[in-house]
Amino acid sequence: SLTVSLPAALQPHQPFQIIVRYTTADGPAIWWLDPELTYGNAKPFVFTQGHSVCNRSFFPCFDTPAVKCTYSATVKAPAGIQVLMSATQSSYLEEEGVYQFYMEYPVPAYLVALVAGDLIHADIGPRSRVWAEPCLLPTAISKLSGIVERWLTAAESLYGPYIWGRYDIVFLPPSFPIVAMENPCLTFIISSILESDEFLIIDVIHEVAHSWFGNAVTNATWEEMWLSEGLATYAQRRITTETYGAAFTCLETAFRLDALHRQMKLLGEDNPVSKLQVKLEPGVNPSNLMNLFTYEKGYCFVYYLSQLCGDPRHFDSFLRAYIEKYKFTSVVAQDLLDSFLNFFPELKEQCVESKAGLEFERWLNATGPPLAEPDLSQGSSLTRPVETLFKLWTTEPLDSVAAASSADLTKWRTFQTVLFLDRLLDGSPLPHEVIKKLSECYSSQLDSMNAEIRIRWLQIVVRNDYYPDLYKVRRFLENQMSRMYTIPLYEDLCTGTLKSFALEIFYQTQNQLHPNLRKTIQQILSQGLNPLPAIDTTAVTTDTPAMVLEDKVSEATNGAISLRDVNVSA
Numbered sequence: 357s358l359t360v361s362l363p364a365a366l367q368p369h370q371p372f373q374i375i376v377r378y379t380t381a382d383g384p385a386i387w388w389l390d391p392e393l394t395y396g397n398a399k400p401f402v403f404t405q406g407h408s409v410c411n412r413s414f415f416p417c418f419d420t421p422a423v424k425c426t427y428s429a430t431v432k433a434p435a436g437i438q439v440l441m442s443a444t445q446s447s448y449l450e451e452e453g454v455y456q457f458y459m460e461y462p463v464p465a466y467l468v469a470l471v472a473g474d475l476i477h478a479d480i481g482p483r484s485r486v487w488a489e490p491c492l493l494p495t496a497i498s499k500l501s502g503i504v505e506r507w508l509t510a511a512e513s514l515y516g517p518y519i520w521g522r523y524d525i526v527f528l529p530p531s532f533p534i535v536a537m538e539n540p541c542l543t544f545i546i547s548s549i550l551e552s553d554e555f556l557i558i559d560v561i562h563e564v565a566h567s568w569f570g571n572a573v574t575n576a577t578w579e580e581m582w583l584s585e586g587l588a589t590y591a592q593r594r595i596t597t598e599t600y601g602a603a604f605t606c607l608e609t610a611f612r613l614d615a616l617h618r619q620m621k622l623l624g625e626d627n628p629v630s631k632l633q634v635k636l637e638p639g640v641n642p643s644n645l646m647n648l649f650t651y652e653k654g655y656c657f658v659y660y661l662s663q664l665c666g667d668p669r670h671f672d673s674f675l676r677a678y679i680e681k682y683k684f685t686s687v688v689a690q691d692l693l694d695s696f697l698n699f700f701p702e703l704k705e706q707c708v709e710s711k712a713g714l715e716f717e718r719w720l721n722a723t724g725p726p727l728a729e730p731d732l733s734q735g736s737s738l739t740r741p742v743e744t745l746f747k748l749w750t751t752e753p754l755d756s757v758a759a760a761s762s763a764d765l766t767k768w769r770t771f772q773t774v775l776f777l778d779r780l781l782d783g784s785p786l787p788h789e790v791i792k793k794l795s796e797c798y799s800s801q802l803d804s805m806n807a808e809i810r811i812r813w814l815q816i817v818v819r820n821d822y823y824p825d826l827y828k829v830r831r832f833l834e835n836q837m838s839r840m841y842t843i844p845l846y847e848d849l850c851t852g853t854l855k856s857f858a859l860e861i862f863y864q865t866q867n868q869l870h871p872n873l874r875k876t877i878q879q880i881l882s883q884g885l886n887p888l889p890a891i892d893t894t895a896v897t898t899d900t901p902a903m904v905l906e907d908k909v910s911e912a913t914n915g916a917i918s919l920r921d922v923n924v925s926a
Contacts, residue, residue, distance in 0.1 A: 358416060376416045383413025387531060393837065393870055394473065394529045395547065396489045399437065401473035403528055403544065406466040407537060408578055408642035417465040422576040422686045424462035431455040431470065438475040440487060442467055442539035444521050459540070461519070462684050464574055469539040471526055481505035483518075487526040488547065495550050496527055500560070507564050510598045515568045515591065516676045519683065523567070525560065530838035531870035535559055538566030538588075548838040552806040554770040557600075558592065558608060565591035568679050576686035578642030582632045583689060585646075586654020591675070593655070594668065604769070606735025609655075611775045613729060616652040618782060625724040632657065633689065633720045656726035657719045661696060664708050674699045689720060738769065742776045749790060750783055756793040765801055770808060777812035784819040791820045799825055811841055818848040826857070833861050839873055846880050855881065 360374055380386065389401040404414055412419040431439045432454050440446075443457035459468075477487045478497050484504045486496040504523065512518055520541050527547040536545040536559045543563040549556050569591055570584035597605045620630060628634065630649045636642060662671035678695050693716055697704040709716040714727050732739070741763055748759035765773055780786065780794070794816070802813045814832055817825045829845060836842050849858035859881055866874050 378416055380414060383410070385410035385412075385414040387533075387870075387872075389473075389529060389531055389870065392868070393531055394489060396474055396491050399474040401471075401529055403471040403473075403532065404469050405533060405537065405544075406468060408466060408646075411465045411468055414468070414470075417468075419465045421464040421466065421574045421578065424464050424574070424684060424686065426462055427459050427468055429457045429470075431457070431472070433472055436474070437472050438487070439470070439472040440475065440524075440526055440542055441471075442469040442542045444541055461540070463540055463571065464686070467538075467540055467571060469537070469542065469544060471528065471542075471544065475526065477524075481508075483508070483521070484523045484525070487524065489527075489529075492527055492547055492550070496525075499550060499553065499556060500525065503557075504560065504564075506599060507561050507595055510595045511564055511568070511591070514594055514598070514672045514675075516679055518567060519572060520567055523564065530836070531873065533839055533872070535840065536563050538563045538570055540567070540571050546838060546840075548807065548836075548841060552770060552808040554608075555806075555808055558596070561595050562588060562592045565589075565595060568675075572679055572683040574686045576688050577636075578645065579634050579636045580632070580689050581642070581646060581650045582654030582657070583687065583692060585650045586632075586658050587675075589651050589655040590658040590662070594672070602734040603738050604735075604771075606730075606732040607738040607769065607771045607775070609730060610732050610735060610739050611771050611778070612648070612652050613732075614775060614778060616648045617725065618778075619648050620725055628723060630723045630725075631721055653726045656729055659730045660714070660719070660726075660728050664703055665700060670700075738772055739775070741768075742772050742779075746776055746779045749780070749794065750786075754787075754790055754793065756797070760793070760797045765798060765805075770806060773805070773809050774812055777809065777816065780816055781812060781819065784816055786816075786820055788820075791816070791822050795822065795825055799828075803828070807836075807841055811844060814845060815848050818845065818852060818854060821853060826854075830857075830861055834865055837868055837870070837873070839876070842869075842873065843876065843880070846877050850880050850883060 358376070362372070366372060382388075385404045385406055387403050387405065389403075391397050391399055391401075394401045404411070406414065409419050411417055427443075429441060429443070431441070432452070433439045435453060439455045441455075441457040441459075442463075443459040445458040445460065447456045448454070449456075474489055475487045476490050476493055477485045478493060478501075479485045480497060480501045481504050486493065486500055488496045504525070508518055508523055522541050523543070524541060525543045525545060527550065528544055530546060530548050532544065532546040534546070535549060535555075536543060543560065545556075545559060545563070549559060565588040566584065569587035573583075575581055575583040593605045593609060596608065620627075623629065629645060629647055630653070632649070632654055634645045636645065662668050665671045665674070674696060677699060678692065681695065682691065693709065697709065719727055745759065745763045748755065748762055765776075768776075785791075786794075799813070802809055810832060814825075814829045816822075817829060829849075833842060833845060846858055846862070849855060862877055862881060866877075869877070
């Protein structure tokens with residue numbers, strides 16, 4: 357901590373300036389990558405990840421979401437290294453190699469972000485561009501050109517003007533520890549998600565929604581993160597309903613709520629982390645409190661509030677007024693709820709906040725599942741085939757011919773396929789006959805699908821000890837450097853009988869992994885064993901200090917489900 361003694365002669369309310377000269381060492385906010393950890397393998401790379409309380413290792417700050425300020429920064433970089441920050445204004449003095457940045461609107465410390473590396477850009481809309489390594493830029497353009505503006509326009513029609521000027525996106529190497537981060541003006545997103553179109557759509561729209569909920573109006577305390585995440589998830593689904601229809605939105609919601617109930621089953625309904633208002637104990641990293649309850653239970657409460665209005669468009673009007681009232685400030689739950697009741701006096705007269713079994717206080721402080729969940733019947737055209745196929749494969753005696761002929765997975769949406777595979781995962785281990793026939797029917801089809809689908813099939817292979825497909829697990833891990841596509845498989849391999857197989861793969865691939873990820877996998881492999889033998893790291897950089905950066909969903913809290921069940925967007 358830093359204590360500053362003010363001069364005795366300073367008059368009350370007299371402006372004063374404090375200059376702090378400082379040097380940062382390796383810290384949890386700053387991720388340095390050697391060229392080998394990038395896609396292009398050409399130049400070094402660095403990015404920051406401030407959420408929740410990491411930016412105190414980046415610069416001196418009041419590292420709390422309750423405090424907001426503007427900022428300016430001067431960054432000097434070698435020639436050929438592009439520097440970007442989450443700022444509304446920027447300039448570059450080429451002869452000096454100096455970048456200047458200024459964020460003109462007040463933001464909390466965790467939203468100050470920097471990235472530098474071999475990055476080039478292309479415009480994809482009137483106020484948006486994508487930045488990526490040269491080898492990735494064509495893919496990024498093909499996936500996002502034209503549609504980001506469509507999402508921004510839809511969001512503005514719901515919640516009022518986009519206040520940040522530009523909405524740019526930078527795709528980061530697979531070492532980025534989460535899927536996406538809503539840094540103002542410049543969303544950070546992991547490049548690995550580019551191959552999974554539907555997940556990419558949802559992840560970017562979620563970050564777009566944060567431009568209103570989280571960035572403009574922020575939770576004042578980390579104990580109420582649902583105020584950002586629950587509202588952003590609700591807004592994300594309003595935007596997808598406007599742009600892709602209710603059926604798609606209901607399918608994605610069903611997939612997430614399935615994961616919520618899976619997490620609850622493992623954690624227990626009395627677990628305090630299932631509260632919306634979680635108690636943050638001293639010394640606990642706030643990121644450890646982020647879980648599916650923050651997103652999905654928070655979403656269910658917001659959805660419930662919208663249903664009290666009778667028409668979601670009326671609730672949209674309230675949220676526009678809420679944003680206008682509180683933009684550039686930080687709020688607590690009572691601010692939101694008081695504003696809601698004042699905006700709808702007829703609901704206040706009906707005492708909806710005290711409705712038996714659905715009291716607002718109970719929503720906030722009760723453990724367990726949401727008190728009410730949305731009606732997803734508008735998605736039945738997409739969810740019913742999943743339920744039918746799952747039932748065919750899990751009903752005894754198995755009729756594999758009927759099951760195989762009932763659906764063509766190549767024509768399904770990604771969220772249908774992952775919902776089906778997640779339910780098979782929940783039922784694993786499956787009878788050997790079932791897993792054998794599943795492999796015969798689907799394994800070759802799934803090989804050509806995106807990583808979100810493939811990893812789930814490979815987890816089924818591992819949890820069922822299905823050796824004929826085990827070589828595909830090796831091949832997958834040999835080509836993955838991302839936490840979200842490695843940790844779940846290593847956790848499953850080490851939970852069952854395949855730990856020696858996992859060790860073998862790890863020793864072969866460790867040099868292509870970021871030191872933080874390498875350390876996390878070592879910890880997984882070490883559970884229940886004597887300490888792992890020393891690993892030759894002469895070919896890679898020295899590990900960063902002992903602190904291992906965690907995903908915004910705590911692996912320690914959520915166990916083996918941490919990354920399979922949460923495709924984390926901050």
